[in-house]
Structure formats: structure tokens, C-alpha cells
Amino acid sequence: MKNCVGQVVRGNDFWDRKIELETIWDAIDSGSHILLVAPRRVGKTSIMHKIKDEPKDGYIVIYIDTESADNENEFWHKLFNAMMEEDFINKLKSKSKVFYSKLINIKIKKVSAFGVEFEDGKTLDYAFAFETLVKDLDIDKKLIIMIDEFAQTIENIIKYEDVKNANSLLKAHRSLRQNPKVSEKVTFVYAGSIGLESVVSKINSIKIINDLNNVKILPLLKSEAYKFTNQLCSSVKIEMNKDAINYFLGKVEWLIPFYIQLLIQQLKILLREDRKRVIDNKAINEAIDKALEHRSYFESWQTKLRESFSNNEYLFVKEILNIISENNIMEYSQIINIATKHSLNEDEAKDMIHTLIYDGYINNNENPKVYRYNSPILRQWWNKNVAN
Numbered sequence: 335m336k337n338c339v340g341q342v343v344r345g346n347d348f349w350d351r352k353i354e355l356e357t358i359w360d361a362i363d364s365g366s367h368i369l370l371v372a373p374r375r376v377g378k379t380s381i382m383h384k385i386k387d388e389p390k391d392g393y394i395v396i397y398i399d400t401e402s403a404d405n406e407n408e409f410w411h412k413l414f415n416a417m418m419e420e421d422f423i424n425k426l427k428s429k430s431k432v433f434y435s436k437l438i439n440i441k442i443k444k445v446s447a448f449g450v451e452f453e454d455g456k457t458l459d460y461a462f463a464f465e466t467l468v469k470d471l472d473i474d475k476k477l478i479i480m481i482d483e484f485a486q487t488i489e490n491i492i493k494y495e496d497v498k499n500a501n502s503l504l505k506a507h508r509s510l511r512q513n514p515k516v517s518e519k520v521t522f523v524y525a526g527s528i529g530l531e532s533v534v535s536k537i538n539s540i541k542i543i544n545d546l547n548n549v550k551i552l553p554l555l556k557s558e559a560y561k562f563t564n565q566l567c568s569s570v571k572i573e574m575n576k577d578a579i580n581y582f583l584g585k586v587e588w589l590i591p592f593y594i595q596l597l598i599q600q601l602k603i604l605l606r607e608d609r610k611r612v613i614d615n616k617a618i619n620e621a622i623d624k625a626l627e628h629r630s631y632f633e634s635w636q637t638k639l640r641e642s643f644s645n646n647e648y649l650f651v652k653e654i655l656n657i658i659s660e661n662n663i664m665e666y667s668q669i670i671n672i673a674t675k676h677s678l679n680e681d682e683a684k685d686m687i688h689t690l691i692y693d694g695y696i697n698n699n700e701n702p703k704v705y706r707y708n709s710p711i712l713r714q715w716w717n718k719n720v721a722n
Contacts, residue, residue, distance in 0.1 A: 336569065343380045349562050349591060351381055354551055359390060361547045362478060362521050367511045369543065370525035372551035373694020373708070374635070375592040378525045381551065382480045385523075394475045401483035401526075404490035406503045410461040413479070417467055461506060468510075471519050480523040485530035489642065497537045504534065504542045511545060528638060529692035535685060559589040566598045572605060574613045582618050588709040596631060596711075600624045622711060632715045635695065643686070650676040651686055652720070655695060658707060659717035666703040 336347045343349070358381070361368050370378045386395040398416040403409040471477070491500040510516045524530060524546070534540050554562060560579055567574050574582065586593045600621035601613060625631070640648055653672055658664045673683035687705070690696050695712070696705045707713035 343377075343591075348380055348384055349565075351377065351384075351551075354381060354549070355384065357549050358385065358523075361549055362393070362523075364547075365517065365521070366547035367517075367522045367545065368524065369530060369546040369548050370523065370551055371529070371531075371548045371692075372525075373529075373692065374527045374638075375694065376551050376553065376590045377592075378551050379482055382482060382523065382525060385478065386480065389478070392475055393478050394473070395478045395480065397480045397482065399482045400487045403487045404494045406461070406491065406495075406499055406506075409487055409491075409503060410464055413481075414464045414467070416479075417464065465510065465516065468520055469515050476518075477520045478523060479520055480525070483526040484524040485526040485528045485533045488530070488533050489528065492533075492537065493641075500537060501539055501542070504539055508542050508545065527693075528642065529689065532685075532689040532692045535688070554589040554591070556583065556589065559583050559586075559594065562591065563594055563598070566595065570598060570602050572598065572601055572613060574601075578613050578615070578618065581615050585618060585622060586709075586711065588711075590709075593709060593711055596625050596628075597621050622714070625711065626715050626718060629719065632712065632719070635712060635716070636720055638693070642689070646676045646678070647682075647686060650678055650683070651690060654687075654690070654705075655716055656721035658696060658705060659713050659721045662713075663704050663706045666705070669705070 336343075358368065358370075370381070372378050382397055386397045389395045396416050398412055400409055400412050403412055468477075488500050488504065491503060507522070510520075511522060530543060531540065534543055553559075560583065563574070563579050563582060567579075582597065583589065583594075586597065597618070601617065603624065604617055604621060605613075636652075639651055643651060650673060653676075654664065654669055657668070657672075669687060670680055670683060673680065678686075687696075691698070694708055697708050698705050700706075707716075
């Protein structure tokens with residue numbers, strides 16, 4: 335197992351998320367369309383690739399990242415092209431000559447941002463072309479279409495077009511999911527580095543996605559994190575005894591693979607600099623300090639907020655995160671007072687706090703009225719680089 339920091343992991347480098355994978359497959363087998371629910375860096379994309387690389391019998395999986403799409407037609411363009419990809423066609427070719435013959439007989443004259451122009455002179459938009467293609471599928475397997483960064487696409491459309499167009503795409507997808515001729519052939523799986531629920535709630539459209547089966551991707555259990563850390567240490571030739579691993583995991587606290595991998599990387603560098611060093615509590619603390627120097631691993635947490643919120647909203651959430659980074663916790667009453675300072679009402683403040691929770695910044699698990707960072711490492715970085 336390689337220590338792949340901040341990257342999608344596949345094959346032997348993937349740490350088996352057995353519970354999550356079984357839950358996802360159960361939902362797929364039941365005919366549900368799925369929303370993977372988890373904060374950033376928890377490993378949703380790696381799980382999606384695991385499903386793509388090792389599908390169960392009876393399924394064909396397509397993965398598509400739509401983060402760059404900033405209008406409806408570009409989104410459907412990406413989906414349509416994913417269906418028409420050569421690798422995908424070749425897989426179907428051996429399974430269904432009928433379907434393959436349909437594909438090769440589609441004589442496309444021109445593909446542009448406005449749609450698909452066929453040889454007969456007719457022009458179809460990509461949404462219609464995609465739906466037609468799905469309905470005409472004649473294969474003995476069901477398609478799983480995994481759409482990564484779907485929420486970012488919706489947010490892009492809100493930003494660069496308008497709310498009406500964003501709702502149009504959301505409604506078009508709901509219509510596909512509820513069409514029996516589509517659902518019997520396709521399961522949609524949505525995921526992303528920002529929460530779809532948070533994005534659609536801001537435009538009062540949560541009801542459009544209430545048919546989705548939410549599957550939560552949780553941090554590792556302490557026992558899983560221990561095994562994961564132990565295996566990573568072995569793979570990079572680091573020796574950490576039981577006490578050191580427990581101290582290490584206590585400092586990480588929010589047990590997602592990213593932070594464990596990041597600190598293991600820094601410990602390896604420290605060992606390289608001092609071959610006689612023993613991995614003790616001091617070395618682990620030093621590794622955390624070194625990790626905090628890598629702005630590239632953390633800056634996206636701040637950038638995403640700038641992109642997601644208007645100016646006064648961003649200043650509000652930034653102040654909240656600044657205070658929690660300094661004081662470790664913050665009470666709800668304090669948050670509402672700060673919202674008033676930024677000309678926000680309580681409902682607006684609640685929506686933004688929900689976004690911070692959903693996207694992995696903070697939680698109120700111990701007390702509904704008290705908020706703290708999920709990750710003490712992110713808290714330290716924020717306090718050092720943003721708050722001060």
C-alpha cells in the first residue's frame with residue numbers, strides 16, 4: 335500500500351471501506367438512486383472508483399466528474415460523451431451487438447455547445463440525446479452512472495447563470511430518476527466535495543432531491559484507523575509502537591485517511607533527516623508542525639468558502655471559524671450575535687452553519703448548542719494562517 339496523500343487511491347492502495355461499500359451496493363441493488371453524504375477529504379471519490387474498478391456482476395459503471403460544467407448543456411454534454419466514450423462502447427460491444435449497432439449508426443454531423451447536429455439536419459440538445467440513448471439501451475446489465483462534483487455544477491450554474499437554470503437541471507435529473515424506462519436501466523450516484531443538500535437548500539429546492547437515498551461516508555472507526563496507520567507505517571518502513579499509534583490517532587482525532595496519510599508522510603521525512611530518530615510523541619508533534627507548513631493541503635478549505643458565499647456571508651463564516659480556532663468552542667448564542675453584526679437573520683445563519691457542518695469544518699455532536707472543529711489539525715492551520 336502506497337501512502338497517497340490527497341490523491342484518489344485505487345487498487346492495492348485503497349483501504350477497504352467494507353461497511354460503506356456494502357451499504358452502497360445494498361442501496362443500488364434495491365433500485366435506489368444515491369447521494370453520498372460526507373465532508374471533504376473523507377474519501378468519497380476513491381470509493382466511487384472502487385465501485386467502478388470492481389463492479390458487481392450485472393452492472394456496468396461510468397464515472398464522470400462534472401466540476402467544470404457551468405451551464406446545463408455543458409453538463410449534459412459531459413454525460414452524453416461519457417456514454418459515447420470508446421472504452422464504454424467497447425465493453426458494450428461484446429455484450430450487445432444490437433446496442434453497438436445503434437451507436438455506430440448514429441451519424442453525428444456536428445457537436446457544439448448548442449447540441450448535437452445529425453446528418454438529417456436535425457439538432458438535439460444533449461439532455462434529450464442522453465435520455466434517448468439511455469431509453470434505447472439494449473443490454474443485459476444495469477448502468478451505474480456516478481456523477482462526482484454534481485453539487486459544484488449546481489453552484490456553478492447559480493453563479494454563472496441563475497437559480498432558474500440550476501433548478502431546471504435539478505428537476506431534469508429528478509424526472510429521469512422517476513422515469514421507469516430510465517430507472518430500470520440506470521442508477522445515478524451523486525457525490526462531491528461540497529454538500530448537495532447545502533447548495534439546494536440555499537435556493538429552496540431541497541424537495542427536488544428528497545427521493546435520493548442518502549448514504550453517509552463516515553470517518554474510520556478507531557480500530558480501523560489503528561490498522562490503517564499500522565499498515566501505512568509498515569509500507570513506508572516506519573516503526574511505531576502501540577502507544578505511539580494511539581497518541582498519533584489522538585492528535586489526528588478526526589480519523590479520515592487524508593490526515594493520517596499526511597502525518598505519516600511528514601514522519602517519513604523526519605526519519606530521513608535523522609535516521610536514529612524514534613517515533614515518539616515529540617516526533618509526532620513535530621510532524622504536525624511540518625504538515626501545517628503545507629498551504630496547498632489546506633487552502634482549499636478557505637477558497638471553497640469564498641466561492642460559495644457572498645461577501646458578507648463569507649465574512650460571517652470566517653469570523654465564526656476564526657473564533658472557534660482561537661477558543662476551541664463557540665456557543666450558538668454567540669453565533670447569532672455575530673450574524674446580526676453581518677446583517678444576517680437567524681435562518682440565514684443556520685443555513686450557513688449547516689453548510690460548515692456538512693462540508694466538514696465543524697460539528698456540534700457533543701452539544702447541539704456548542705460548535706467545534708472536526709479536525710484539530712485544520713483548526714491549528716486556520717488559526718495560524720487565516721485568523722492571525
